[in-house]
Amino acid sequence: MPQYDLHVLCSECGKFHDVLLRLSLDQSFEVRNVRDLYDGEIPPEFYAAMAEQECPATRKPFSKPNPDLMVLVAVGGWFSTQF
Numbered sequence: 001m002p003q004y005d006l007h008v009l010c011s012e013c014g015k016f017h018d019v020l021l022r023l024s025l026d027q028s029f030e031v032r033n034v035r036d037l038y039d040g041e042i043p044p045e046f047y048a049a050m051a052e053q054e055c056p057a058t059r060k061p062f063s064k065p066n067p068d069l070m071v072l073v074a075v076g077g078w079f080s081t082q083f
Contacts, residue, residue, distance in 0.1 A: 002028045002074060006046055008062060009069035012055040019062070021049035022075065030077045034070035042067045 001024040007016045027037075034042060050062045 001026060004072040004074055006034070006049060007071050007073050008050060008065050010055045010057075011063050011065065012060045013057040015057070016071070017053070017056065017062075019046075019049045019053050021046065023072075025072075028074075029072075030074050032072050033068065034072060035067045037072065038067075042070070046070065 003022055003024050006019050006021040006023075008019055009015075010017050025037075034046065047064060050065070052061075054061045
């Protein structure tokens with residue numbers, strides 16, 4: 001099964017950050033918007049993973065993001081090496 005990391009667009013610095021949540025899915029893709037995968041029913045563990053994270057640039061905690069700003073990225077894919 002392919003593995004994916006959850007990344008969130010930061011409201012503090014405007015960059016995507018990994019929120020240290022990895023999951024396996026039957027689907028295969030490089031990057032995909034979370035809302036597209038879950039039809040608006042965002043798993044609660046996604047929000048829990050962000051609860052204690054902070055922006056590495058500003059050191060301010062993440063605010064609860066809009067699910068449209070959450071993406072799943074293939075482990076080792078192009079995006080995970082960008083930031």
